[in-house]
Amino acid sequence: xxxxxxxxxxxxxxxxxxxITCSHNNIATNDYITWYQQFPSQGPRxxxxxxxTKVTNEVASLFIPADRKxxxxxxxRVSLSDTAVYYCLVGPVSGGSNYKLTxxxxxxxxxxx
Amino acid sequence: xxMVIQNPRYQVTQFGKPVTLSCSQTLNHNVMYWYQQKSSxxxxxLFHYYDKDFNNEADTPDNFQSRRPNTSFCFLDIRxxxxxxxxxxxxxxxxxxxxxxxxxxxxxxxxxx
Numbered sequence: 436x437x438x439x440x441x442x443x444x445x446x447x448x449x450x451x452x453x454x455i456t457c458s459h460n461n462i463a464t465n466d467y468i469t470w471y472q473q474f475p476s477q478g479p480r481x482x483x484x485x486x487x488t489k490v491t492n493e494v495a496s497l498f499i500p501a502d503r504k505x506x507x508x509x510x511x512r513v514s515l516s517d518t519a520v521y522y523c524l525v526g527p528v529s530g531g532s533n534y535k536l537t538x539x540x541x542x543x544x545x546x547x548x
Numbered sequence: 549x550x551m552v553i554q555n556p557r558y559q560v561t562q563f564g565k566p567v568t569l570s571c572s573q574t575l576n577h578n579v580m581y582w583y584q585q586k587s588s589x590x591x592x593x594l595f596h597y598y599d600k601d602f603n604n605e606a607d608t609p610d611n612f613q614s615r616r617p618n619t620s621f622c623f624l625d626i627r628x629x630x631x632x633x634x635x636x637x638x639x640x641x642x643x644x645x646x647x648x649x650x651x652x653x654x655x656x657x658x659x660x661x
Contacts, residue, residue: 528648
């Protein structure tokens with residue numbers, strides 16, 4: 436499984452765009468990049484997934500350079516309710532009975548008024 | 549709405565007294581997972597089921613067992629809880645062809661006295 440490295444914490448202000456970068460230098464050819472969001476005392480929530488270039492949905496954008504050794508989660512115009520831990524995960528999309536999803540330490544994003 | 553339900557949300561048990569946590573899903577997903585999350589740590593996978601095929605993580609203590617009587621339900625049994633087993637226990641589901649997109653329940657917070 437590819438190891439991921441992301442900042443422990445980040446601070447931002449309401450209305451700003453936030454970019455959280457994740458490094459995954461040993462990503463494999465069949466690995467996808469997935470981001471989860473977790474609020475205190477709740478289960479993680481799937482945000483976005485991508486393989487290369489750019490993916491956008493109603494919540495966030497995911498930018499993946501050509502070498503795929505890193506990825507950046509972009510949250511447009513954050514609000515106080517975006518304060519959460521954000522996890523970057525790397526691995527195959529379908530794994531059959533032997534698959535496991537390994538969460539790294541995550542990035543605690545704090546949005547200030 | 550389709551969802552993952554965990555009961556109870558809060559559970560208090562005594563040291564050494566067996567406890568069972570339950571999870572149900574209306575998503576009809578074929579994979580179900582149990583994670584343990586301790587304070588300020590990332591979720592850690594304990595085991596998962598692909599249909600009835602049980603997959604235990606190598607470092608999951610024998611004290612933890614699981615049952616999946618049907619597609620919708622999955623149980624986590626802790627045979628002799630210790631103080632170190634106090635944690636949030638998260639149930640998640642996914643389709644086998646999209647294992648990165650997991651749907652988490654709200655969790656059960658276990659306290660051991």
